[in-house]
Amino acid sequence: MERNVEIKARIRSIESIFPKAAGIADAGPEETNQDDTFFSCESGRLKLRAFSPGRGELIFYHRADRKGPKESFYLVSPTAAPDALRECLSLAYGQAGRVRKKRTLFLAGRTRIHLDRVQGLGDFLELEVMLEDGEPAEAGEAVAQEIMKELGIGPDQLIDGAYVDLLASVKPDSGNCD
Secondary structure, three states, rough: EEEEEEEEEEOOOOOHHHHHHHHHOOEEEEEEEEEEEEEEOOOOEEEEEEEOEEEEEEEEEEOOOOOOOEEEEEEEEEEHHHHHHHHHHHHHHHHEEEEEEEEEEEOOOOEEEEEEOOOOEEEEEEEEEEOOOOOHHHHHHHHHHHHHHOOOOOHHHOOOOOOHHHHHOOOOOOOOOO
16 A cells, blocks of 8 residues: 555635645646545545546545544546446445545655645645655655745644535524525
8 A cells, every 4th residue: 555644724715735845846737627436434434536537546545534644545446437336336335425626736756736626615624744654654744844834834733534514513594505
């Protein structure tokens, strides 16, 4: 399984972070629309990410749901039939939630900087620092902390869990849904 160190933070707006992310990036921006369907899974999280009717990824991952940098183990399997796979997995395991977002990706060294506009939630920053085999998670945590500092992200902005968890806590009549 691959590993990375992740953080997720609520931001005021993508536009406020975009120039800083572009300033430290080696590549990007790259924009994608993502439709993530989460399935019931006791040993971690299982999601199907659809980019288009003919392109998607089934992603299993396991990480602690806590604020701050945290190690994540994951496995990605591409699919050319995300809609059929969504139907099959929904029937077999049941859906645990769905997240639709527009993602802007920058690469800064070994770090993926995601600026996410999540339907029903607002704007977020996610960092994923890729780890080498045998590399301690603390090395990735140090990189994440440095990039957070460069982007002006404070500890009070960090969130735990996943977007699907935040969406589950939003009341349907709260006016937060797009």
